[in-house]
Amino acid sequence: MGTESSISDSDWDRPFTDEELQAIDAICRSATPSSSSSPIKKRHEPGCTDDYASTLSPPKTRRRLPDSLFNFRKEMHTSFSFSPCSRNRFHSRNNTVYRSSYQEMKFGGQIVYSRTVEEVEKAADELLHFIEAKKSKEGGCILGLDIEWRPTFIKGVAPGKAAVMQICGDNNCCHVLHIIHSGIPQKLRSLLEDPTSLKVGVGIANDASKVFQDHNISIMALEDLSNLANWKLGGIPKKWSLATLTEMLICRQLPKPNKIRLGNWEVEVLSKEQLKYAATDAYVSWYLYQVLKSFPEPVDNKSEKTCLE
Structure with missing residues (x-):
């Protein structure tokens, strides 16, 4: 979120x-x-x-x-x-x-849901092995990352702590970690603090700030998709949301129903709808990064002119 x-x-x-x-x-x-x-x-x-x-x-x-x-x-x-x-x-x-009405963006892979300390540690271990395999094969690893928390609608009452963290690195599998129950155990901490795996998302610096405030963990190596889109597309910078960027780049709708988005992410067990919502956000973040990186590097006209002179 x-x-x-x-x-x-x-x-x-x-x-x-x-x-x-x-x-x-x-x-x-x-x-x-x-x-x-x-x-x-x-x-x-x-x-x-x-x-x-x-x-x-x-x-x-x-x-x-x-x-x-x-x-x-x-x-x-x-x-x-x-x-x-x-x-x-x-x-x-x-x-x-x-x-126009666009087709909904959906994640068609496996969603792995973890809520206990042991389950989250196992998921983090799987992700760490995935990251190492990606680095060995491709020279680097990109992870779509997002978080959810319980909002508040009462003035003066602070919102809930970061409750859910979703991580996705390919088309096949997304991990949804219910960290409000498990906390952030050591292996997940190592993954988040790893400066060699890039974590991407819209407003991801704000998410990282909240994780630090709520769980005292510093997420390293971040890239904001909104900033990347503005750099790649050029022109007047725009404040993209994940949904508008999805529509702009790949002609798909990213559903954001308030019933789920503003729901209770601190429940004992997440619903099927919450799991799909969370996994899709992380997947789309990863996917749009691949799309944006496929665009050519922008040309600095001023620098080019200076060189020609």
Whole structure:
């Protein structure tokens, strides 16, 4: 959960500036083979004919991405691929603008739930072996990490301690650790304090701060996905949430039902819905990092100009 940054509807619907469009265009052109690009067909509402769709008036305010972003097809050396979002992210009917409906993002792997000290130690041991195997094979290890806690709605009453920690490092398995009951035993502490495995998420520095405040553990090697997205995409920096970043990058909805998100994470045993919610957040954090790292490095125009001179 953390303290994800969020953007307002007005900011989300704001059109890109010319500077932003040019920056994203430059990024995507540098990574797109000119011979392999193909035009993207417009998508209409189900049941709409082309004639009917052509009569729809475009919204006065719509957020438009450059064409080159949707032709982006970069070969990747990882075990996954993604499809950039369609240009037609908004439709208009009767002068009403609303967001297209995207398929929900779901984690399809195994969720390992641990709540006792022994179970959490075993899970941490498995993760440590996983990290070492990743380092040996790929030279490094990336972990999607997130935490949940019981919120408070009473003024002057502090929120609960960090109650759940979820960690995911691939498509196959996510660990959900109920640390409000187990605490943070030694092996989990070693994992979190390891500076050689990168932990990623939106607002992850705030999560790390809360873990330190509540459990006196310093989580090392952090990277915020919102900052990484702003650096990769260029333009005016935005305060991305995990949900808006998921929609922007891979055309998927990340469900955030308040009943679960703001629920009681200190219960004796987490529900199936809570486990799915927690695991999906950690998985999406890991996944979006892979997507963002596949984008080319941004070009520093000022430095380039100086070198040419």
